[in-house]
Amino acid sequence: MSSIRLTEFSHGGGCGCKIAPAVLSDILARSPLGVMPKELLVGNASADDAAVYQLNESQAIVATTDFFTPIVDDPTDFGRIAATNAISDVYAMGATPIMALAIVGMPLDKLPVEVIGQILEGGASVCAEAGIPVAGGHSIDVLEPIYGLVALGVVDPARLLRNDRARVGDVLVLGKRLGVGVLSAALKKGQLSSQGYAQMIASTTQLNTPGPRLAMIDGVNAVTDVTGFGLAGHLLEMCRGAGLRAEVGFDTLPLIDEAVHFARQGVATGASNRNWNGYGASVELDPSIAPWQQTLLTDPQTSGGLLVSCAPQAVDAVLACFHDAGFDGACVIGEMAQGEARVSVR
Numbered sequence: 001m002s003s004i005r006l007t008e009f010s011h012g013g014g015c016g017c018k019i020a021p022a023v024l025s026d027i028l029a030r031s032p033l034g035v036m037p038k039e040l041l042v043g044n045a046s047a048d049d050a051a052v053y054q055l056n057e058s059q060a061i062v063a064t065t066d067f068f069t070p071i072v073d074d075p076t077d078f079g080r081i082a083a084t085n086a087i088s089d090v091y092a093m094g095a096t097p098i099m100a101l102a103i104v105g106m107p108l109d110k111l112p113v114e115v116i117g118q119i120l121e122g123g124a125s126v127c128a129e130a131g132i133p134v135a136g137g138h139s140i141d142v143l144e145p146i147y148g149l150v151a152l153g154v155v156d157p158a159r160l161l162r163n164d165r166a167r168v169g170d171v172l173v174l175g176k177r178l179g180v181g182v183l184s185a186a187l188k189k190g191q192l193s194s195q196g197y198a199q200m201i202a203s204t205t206q207l208n209t210p211g212p213r214l215a216m217i218d219g220v221n222a223v224t225d226v227t228g229f230g231l232a233g234h235l236l237e238m239c240r241g242a243g244l245r246a247e248v249g250f251d252t253l254p255l256i257d258e259a260v261h262f263a264r265q266g267v268a269t270g271a272s273n274r275n276w277n278g279y280g281a282s283v284e285l286d287p288s289i290a291p292w293q294q295t296l297l298t299d300p301q302t303s304g305g306l307l308v309s310c311a312p313q314a315v316d317a318v319l320a321c322f323h324d325a326g327f328d329g330a331c332v333i334g335e336m337a338q339g340e341a342r343v344s345v346r
Helices: 021-030 075-092 113-130 180-188 194-204 210-214 230-242 257-264 270-282 291-298 312-324
Strands: 040-042 051-056 059-068 096-106 134-141 146-155 171-174 220-225 245-248 283-285 306-310 331-337 343-345
Touching: 059 075, 059 096, 075 096, 075 113, 075 146, 075 194, 075 210, 075 220, 075 306, 096 113, 113 134, 113 146, 134 146, 171 312, 180 194, 180 257, 194 257, 210 220, 210 306, 210 312, 220 230, 230 245, 230 270, 230 291, 230 306, 230 343, 257 291, 270 283, 270 291, 283 291, 306 312, 312 331
Parallel strands: 096 134, 245 343, 283 343
Antiparallel strands: 040 051, 051 059, 059 146, 096 146, 171 306, 171 331, 220 306, 245 331
16 A cells, blocks of 8 residues: 555646636536525625525525545545645635535545545544534545545624625735645655655645634634635635735745745646636736746645735734634735736735
């Protein structure tokens, strides 16, 4: 089993194997809306992190699903990363997770049962950390390893966090450092150091538990998590939802040191270029921004951090919320301003 490299079975890895933003938009535009009951508070309209269905005045169900192919070779780490990533969407809505269902697709003729079991054990360990059971799931025999979760949570509709409620003058706070995609590309090339791998695992398995606490802070107006479309892509979704412009200073971004090293050498995932091709026309880069910096802006973040748009008076409370939970990279990265829905990086 030690000779098995999970990443060799997949054409992409983690959130980097997402469908490209432009292609996804085209697919969704062609999809019928179907039944839209008034109780459905959040659906496809705002490209938000999860669906939300109101049960009564004080309770709503938050439902999401996320799964992908291996981003690492270690089966337990793969399971942990995939589960953390899936549950993140619940936290991004300000909700508390209540249970999960496993999504399992494995090439049974290539992977030993013991390896598959380690993947599931990794996912279950993260669910236990989040305080929820894996209450069921579904499994199929496929060509590439696939693992993830359906994650369910509950939230008070009055405290629901959405990605389309940012306001002019809001300050932007990012909860995790960027560069996971670059590290995954370096790993696949056999260039990632043991320290870089440890940083990658630490970031991708850190649950975004501040979500429900952020929902209790007055002045927190919009939240999303930064995943497969990179910081620029998910911030652009926030801009489009609110009809505002985001202004970001690259030097303020929290970055993983080893990711900067590899990005400067031209290491990147294929998804980074696909991301730029999909939304680059709506991102303004200062002429001083180098290609390696653009790579980190579009770098797909598997199990990335929460991105918060909050009133200036709420910034200290938001940062304290992150830092108290062990997110030492959380920091202010920019602000929301009046203007066309675009992301401007200087």
